[in-house]
Amino acid sequence: MDPRIEAHAELLVDHCTDVQPGDHVVVNAPAEAPDLETALYEKIGERGAIPIGLSMPARAMRAYAEAVDVDDIQMAEHALALVEETDVLIGVRASSNVSEMSGLDPEDMQAFAKVQKPIQDAQMECRWVGTQYPAAGNAQKAEMGTDEYADFVYDAIDKDWDAQREFQAQLVDILEDADEVHIVSGDETDVTMSVAGNVPVNDDADNNMPGGEVFTAPVPDSVEGTVKFDKPVMGLGREIQGASLEFEDGEVVHHDADQNADVLAGIIGTDEGAKRVGELGIGMNRDIDRFTYNMLFDEKMGDTVHLALGRAYERCIGEGNEQNESATHKDMIVDMSEDSYIEVDGEVVQRDGTFVFEDGFEE
Known part of the structure; x- marks a missing residue:
């Protein structure tokens, strides 16, 4: 063996x-x-x-x-x-x-x-x-x-998961007491959300192997703006290409896709919770360096952000905050490797895939 x-x-x-x-x-x-x-x-x-x-x-x-x-x-x-x-x-x-x-x-x-x-x-x-x-x-x-x-x-x-956890802890520290996250990528993704009171989780491969992300849950009614998911996502064995979502007051008010838009519509129509975002995840596993049509790996890629429509994980929900409930949890990926940035409470913490605590970060 x-x-x-x-x-x-x-x-x-x-x-x-x-x-x-x-x-x-x-x-x-x-x-x-x-x-x-x-x-x-x-x-x-x-x-x-x-x-x-x-x-x-x-x-x-x-x-x-x-x-x-x-x-x-x-x-x-x-x-x-x-x-x-x-x-x-x-x-x-x-x-x-x-x-x-x-x-x-x-x-x-x-x-x-x-x-x-x-x-x-x-x-x-x-x-x-x-x-x-x-x-x-x-x-x-x-x-x-x-x-x-x-x-x-x-x-x-096969990684040093203790070292990976320490690397990711730097982003956890940034998100710990954060209020607003703002994500911009190219001309088609510009979305804001509140994470106030919710818990950022350091994924060092406890529930997913491989791990390699920091994730939390947005306040359900806080998501505003548009997102273009420029990586394909598999749904019901079919490939959804070019999915785009528009949010108002936390809910999807418009959706489309370049390929298999009906599958995307089916996911969003699962239940009321499927119209809202249950997870914000930021990929940090640098050993995952290519897209493979496998969300277990793809969502952990460095230089990516993913949003999941549907169920929020209980461990991310702060005391007194609402947990988004749904029968689905569908992750979709935004490439953040160029012409992109993440702001936390007005401060840029990642630009073109490089974090503020990494060599090569540019203001």
Whole structure:
């Protein structure tokens, strides 16, 4: 077995989820990731925890989605019961076909998302982590050879996470007592939002492996302006290109896309919370240096900002502030590498992708 897979499993059960003796652990891994699943079971066994495996093949899920009547879609009560008895949830992504869910009716997918929200809420109560195994389908979408993609994945994962945390802590300090964030990129992105009272989180790969961002939640009704997401985003197996949003009083009042605008409309139409921003994230993992159509990596890229429509993470919400609730959480990326800046309370803290605390920053 590739020693990098062993190291990956070790990080997942120690650094990310702190698996303890007697913990009930769910490992949700697809057939495309057998080596990592095996290594995880070994590490879980060494720690005296109790694993159970799940697999939800995308092809089988598509067959179900096409066969079921939308009026018969209900929450999986047995899945909720399992999650409620789970201490640790480890989710592994790997695909032989990243477009398996392409072409499904967005309204049907909204119905699935809505009924699954209680399960999502229960998962947030676990010690959880999501990660990527370098499968051939993901490599193909990233336009890399399989071995090249594996190197890319493990370069982003095999890091000094203590050092990464210290680097990111400098941005956390800036956002800690901030009121307003202003983001400008080119001629098409000019958006402001309040983060007053909310908590900036230093993502050193506890819930995501790889980590490498600082994120928080805007006050839901505070987002104003326009955003052009110049990186594609995948939705229902389809590629949304050139998504643009206009906000007033925190809600999307206009939306469009150069490609698959109907999928974007379906995401926004999931519920009322999907019209508002639940997360502001700023990428800081410099070992993720290219776009790969995989949000687990892409949102962590240095020189990027992402906004997520929908659910806000509870850990970001300050006392007395409102948490945006939704059955969806869809991240979308703005390239900040040129003709761009981030202001916090009127002070520029990043220009053209370089932070104020990095060499090369220009006022």
